Amino acid sequence: MSSEFKTIRVAVVGIGSWGKAIVKTLRNEVSDVQLSHVVTSNSEVAPLLPEQTKILASWDELVTYSDEFDCVVAALPPHLNLPLAQLLLPLGIPLFMEKPLALSAQDAHTVLSLATRHQSIVHIDHIDLYNPAVVEIAARLNSPVTSVSGKIGAAYPRRAIMRPLWEYSPHFIAASLKLIASRPISISACYDNIAPELQDQEQRELVTVAIRFENGAQATIQAGNGMINKTRMLTVSATNQQFEFVDRDAVPLKENNKEIAVDPTLPLAKSLTHFVNKVRTGNNSLTDFSEGVRVIEILEAADRALDERREVKL
Numbered sequence: 001m002s003s004e005f006k007t008i009r010v011a012v013v014g015i016g017s018w019g020k021a022i023v024k025t026l027r028n029e030v031s032d033v034q035l036s037h038v039v040t041s042n043s044e045v046a047p048l049l050p051e052q053t054k055i056l057a058s059w060d061e062l063v064t065y066s067d068e069f070d071c072v073v074a075a076l077p078p079h080l081n082l083p084l085a086q087l088l089l090p091l092g093i094p095l096f097m098e099k100p101l102a103l104s105a106q107d108a109h110t111v112l113s114l115a116t117r118h119q120s121i122v123h124i125d126h127i128d129l130y131n132p133a134v135v136e137i138a139a140r141l142n143s144p145v146t147s148v149s150g151k152i153g154a155a156y157p158r159r160a161i162m163r164p165l166w167e168y169s170p171h172f173i174a175a176s177l178k179l180i181a182s183r184p185i186s187i188s189a190c191y192d193n194i195a196p197e198l199q200d201q202e203q204r205e206l207v208t209v210a211i212r213f214e215n216g217a218q219a220t221i222q223a224g225n226g227m228i229n230k231t232r233m234l235t236v237s238a239t240n241q242q243f244e245f246v247d248r249d250a251v252p253l254k255e256n257n258k259e260i261a262v263d264p265t266l267p268l269a270k271s272l273t274h275f276v277n278k279v280r281t282g283n284n285s286l287t288d289f290s291e292g293v294r295v296i297e298i299l300e301a302a303d304r305a306l307d308e309r310r311e312v313k314l
Contacts, residue, residue, distance in 0.1 A: 008276050011037035011069040013059050013084065015045045018098065019075035021268065023048055026073070029269040033276055036069045037062070059084060066091060071121070071279045073272070074098065077161045082107045085122075089114045094121035096275045099170040100299065101292050103162060108296040112289065121284045123275040124292035126174035130270035132263035133245045133253040134175050134234070140255060141179075143239040148176045148219040150234045153227040158203040165207045166299055169223035172234060173295045176211060176219035179236055183214040184294070187301035188311040194226035209302045 010033050012023055019040070026033055027050070038049060039056045046055065056062065062072065071094035074084055081097045088095050089111075101124050102108040115122045128134050150172040158164055177184070192206040206226035211219040232247035244254045251259040277283070301312040 007032050007034050008071065008279055009034045009036040009069040010276070011039070011062060011065075011072045012075065013039040013062075013072055014075040015040040015042055015048075016075060020045070020048060022073055022075050022272070025266070025268050025272055029266070030272050030276060037065060059087065062088065062093075063091065066093060070094070071275070072096065073275070077159075078103050078166075079107075079161060082111055085111045085114055089118045089120045089122070092118065092120070094123075094275075094279045096123045096125065096272070098125050099174075099292070100162070100166055100296060102296055103166070105293070105297045105300050108293040112286065112293050115286055115289060119284050121278050121282070122286070122289050123271075123278065124174075124289060125268075125271050126171055126292060126295070127267035127271050128171040128175045128234075129178055129288070130274060131175075131245075131267040132265060132270065133247075134179075135270075136253060136260060136262050137236050137243045137245070138179060140243070140260075141236075141238055141241065143241070144215065144217070145180045145236055145238050146217050147237045148172075148179060148217075148221075148234065149237075150176070150219070150221045151223075151227070151231050152221070152233075153206070153224045154230040155198055155202075155204075155228060156225050158205075158225055164205050164225040165209070165223055165302065168225070169207075169209060169221050169302075170295050170299070172221045172223070173209075173211070173219070173298055174291060175234065176221070177291050177294060180213050180215070180217045180219060182217060184211050184298060184314055185214050186212045186311050186313050187298055187305050188212075189302040189305040191306065192222060192224075192226070195228050198226055198228060207302070207306065209298075209305075211298060 035053050037054045039059045073096040078100045152172050153168045188210045204226040206224040208222045234245040236243040253260040253262050305312045
């Protein structure tokens with residue numbers, strides 16, 4: 001993709017609740033994009049779209065219209081990312097996918113192999129990599145990170161397609177990999193107690209995953225749908241620094257208990273803008289995407305650690 005394209009034409013696949021948020025963000029917060037196509041079976045979404053946007057009933061139709069858009073942004077369940085990638089990447093179509101990338105490391109590596117073979121522009125929406133607070137932490141670090149501790153979750157119903165651990169934890173696993181910048185070597189995991197008021201008919205779980213890294217650092221992430229309040233908290237420690245990020249606080253970031261101002265732009269807008277800029281400049285680096293594959297490997301290892309009640313080597 002040449003940088004001569006000022007306006008990037010985007011096709012969106014999947015207009016569920018998150019797909020609607022993507023459409024709104026593309027229209028209102030991402031510069032120089034045009035929503036050219038959407039793929040959805042829901043005819044009621046038309047009022048959300050620009051008048052010129054074409055509505056397609058099936059993603060197979062994207063092949064027919066491939067000369068009318070520059071990239072695809074998909075808001076699909078994870079088991080559908082691989083078949084969509086198998087359709088689009090051989091055609092040279094850049095692809096944005098939601099987390100988690102897949103429901104198995106095998107499928108994740110298959111997508112990575114496709115992207116490598118076709119020199120594809122691909123992106124996984126681990127939005128906390130683009131969260132201004134996390135970006136600010138990375139910029140302010142003056143020594144290696146020794147530990148990351150996070151809590152992320154809510155009390156929402158369990159999704160049929162995947163367990164809550166896989167739904168909630170990928171964002172903070174990806175952020176930990178980025179901030180610690182060392183090879184993860186082992187995973188342990190355990191179930192935590194759920195508050196009595198949440199012991200209902202929903203299939204709830206609360207899991208703590210501990211990741212040990214080659215450089216001695218450790219990340220500990222509690223995630224699941226067994227939290228009474230919607231929670232997104234991250235503590236990052238280095239030799240002489242401690243950062244605390246609490247989403248939705250009036251000032252969400254502190255360094256050594258001192259409030260730090262951060263860019264108020266929402267992480268989704270930052271993530272979409274990053275992808276659009278990759279499309280605009282033809283940036284097909286797979287470094288971040290490969291880390292997304294590593295996230296799936298860690299989640300698989302966490303499942304094994306829970307089932308076998310032991311630490312699992314990577």
